[in-house]
Amino acid sequence: MTERPTPPAEQIPAVQTTHGPTPAGPAPLGQNPPAQAPADADGPTAHAWAALGGSGDLLDRVAFHGPDTVLPSGLPVRRLARATVAACSLAAAELAAHRAGGPVPAVRIDQGAVATAFVSERHLTVDGRAPVSFAPHSGFWRTADGWIRTHANYPHHRTRLLTALGLPGDAGPEQLAAVLSEQPAELVQERAYEAGALAVAVVPVGDTVHPLVETRIVTPNGPAPAAPRPLGPAPLPAAGIRVLDLTRVIAGPVATRTLALLGADVLRIDSPHLPEADDAHADTGFGKRSVLLDLADPADRATFEELLATADAVISGYRPGALDAHGLAPDALLDRHPGLIVAQLCAWGWTGPWAGRRGFDSLVQAGVGIAAHEAAREAAPEGHLDGHSVGHPVGHPGVLPAQALDHGTGYLIAAAVLRALTEQRTGRPGGRHLRFSLAGTASWLLHDIPRSEARTGPDGPSDTTPYDPAPYLAETDSAYGRLRHALPPVAYDGAPTNWSRPPGRWGTDRPTWL
Known part of the structure; x- marks a missing residue:
């Protein structure tokens, strides 16, 4: 087997944070490191929240309820899933409190809603038809x-x-x-x-790991960075925020549909030469608009630059280096737009010979x-849960009960963008370069989240209620037809319960901000 070289586990923290125009090694975030988490805080949520730079003082706002019988696995998938949604919800609540000038709302996460959202692509139907998630050659x-x-x-x-x-x-x-x-x-x-x-x-x-989150605060050489534009009171925490979505296939689109849920104006940009599957867009296109631009075409590139000039965040899910030829490498973006938030997602981590692989x-x-x-x-006779096989001999590999690396990373990306928006306005100005990988989330699942399912602290007693996804599904008319879809799991007092708009047809919107 080709080695996937990574440093030993003890050399890579869960979060890597640096300052300056180029990476300069681990350093504490800002001047005030996150406060210690309360002793009774949920461990994985505290871990994720600390990796995002959040204050441990806010973790007492988080509680969980709903069935424990969701996402059964030999690995702690349920705990990963609810922790990523809790961290995202807390980041949204924190930004909402900043905009309102009040206390941080309580976060109450329903494990049933989380489980349903983590398999949203399986619950989707279009006019009663269930999409096929995996092709016969997969x-x-x-x-x-x-x-x-x-x-x-x-x-x-x-x-x-x-x-x-x-x-x-x-x-x-x-x-x-x-x-x-x-x-x-x-x-x-x-x-x-x-x-x-x-x-x-x-x-x-x-026994090797990748960091869960890597954060770089980027300040230009010379004068102090300009203060970000203020965000006044609004019904949703990300209202007025503009996001360019350069992502495909679950993780990135989950992040951007979550930001759209929370009020952001999200424009997904795709090449006309790289079509998207209608069913995939029907699942992850909620709340967003979709535009086709060929960055090799001068007119389309000029349009993209106009959008970029007033964007607050760019989220990219393309293979590392794939967009560099278009001048969209993180340092190039942050050099032209010093206050921008640039979030990147890759599959295999950001170091080693596998870093550039699809x-x-x-x-x-x-x-x-x-x-x-x-x-x-x-190893069951009916075959593989999310793929295909011919024959089913002993030792057949298995899968998680959800594409949890995708969904979990998506909620972490959204949380990091929300936290960056808050930090920029509370004493930590400057651009942000945020990096995530599916391998980093996998490392967290394999090495850092305890596998014990015992519930203590804010969880209360175990809830063995049989899981029924029906309460967490809705039906919405769209350009694709009548959609049955999972409702968003993000939950804090005052949070939206559904998206403001269904997915439109892929690539049919105008390239303008609202």
Whole structure:
């Protein structure tokens, strides 16, 4: 198996924070490090909140309720899920309090709402039709020496995978299975990588980690940065905030649909040469508008720069370096717009030879050991929960009960942007460079969240009520038809309970701010 080099666990903190125009090593955030969390605070929530730079004094505002029977797993997925939503809710409450000039509202997280939202793509129906999440060429496959996970949901990824294996473009899953069964997993993985396809060998859990959050406060050389524009009272904490959304496939879109829920004006920007699946946009396009711009076209690029000039945040989910040629590297953006918040998401972490590789939640689960860890739970005759396989021998890899790396990272990104907006207006001015990875969230799940399901402190007694998703679903008319969809799980006193607008057709909006 190709090594995924990362520093030893003890060398990487959960959060990395630096100051200045370029990274300069770990340093405390601002002048006042976060206060110690209360002894009875939920551990994973306190961990995430500290990683985001939040004050431990606010954690007593957080409480949980609802069934404990959600997101069952051999790993603490329920605790990860509710902690990311709690951190995001607390960040929203904190910004709401700043704008209102009052106390931070209470945060009350319903675990049923969290569980439903974490599988929102599975609950989605369009005029009664349930979308297919994984294509026939995506899933776990036996190799000559183990298992490999493929991702071929987009047509161009399927074509690249088949080409890399010497198969015709119309080859079916059975032909793919036959070829893969004769080759070592690592060889297939590397051939796929060279061809721009997506396949990752299933490996055991390792002992290396990535940071959960990396934050860099960027201040220009010379005069002190200008104060950010004030945010006055508003019904929603992110009202008036402008977000350019350069993301695809669950994690980034979850972050931006959450910011849209909280009042932000979110414009998703896509290339006209990289189509999106209608069902994916129907799930994650709530609250946002969608624009097509070709950044290689001078007129479209000028339009993009006009939008960028008055944006508050840019969130990117493209492979590291993919946008650099367009002048959209974080340092280039922050040099032109010193007060901007730039949030980046990648699959495999920001260091080492795997940093520039493509990846999705399912592939990261395979490549960091989650799939191997969950193998015994998912070895069932009906097949793989979120993919496909031919045959089902003993030792079949498993999956988490949700694409929790995607969804959890999405809520953390939204939380970090909200916290940055608050910090910029409470004594810590300057731009922000925020970095997240699916591998970082996976490291947190594997190494930092206790696996004990005992409930103490703010949780109260265990709630074994059977989980029913129905109360957390709604129906909304949209340009795609009548949608059944998951309601947002973000919850604080005064929080919105649904998005202000359904998803519009992908790529059909005008490139202007509201």
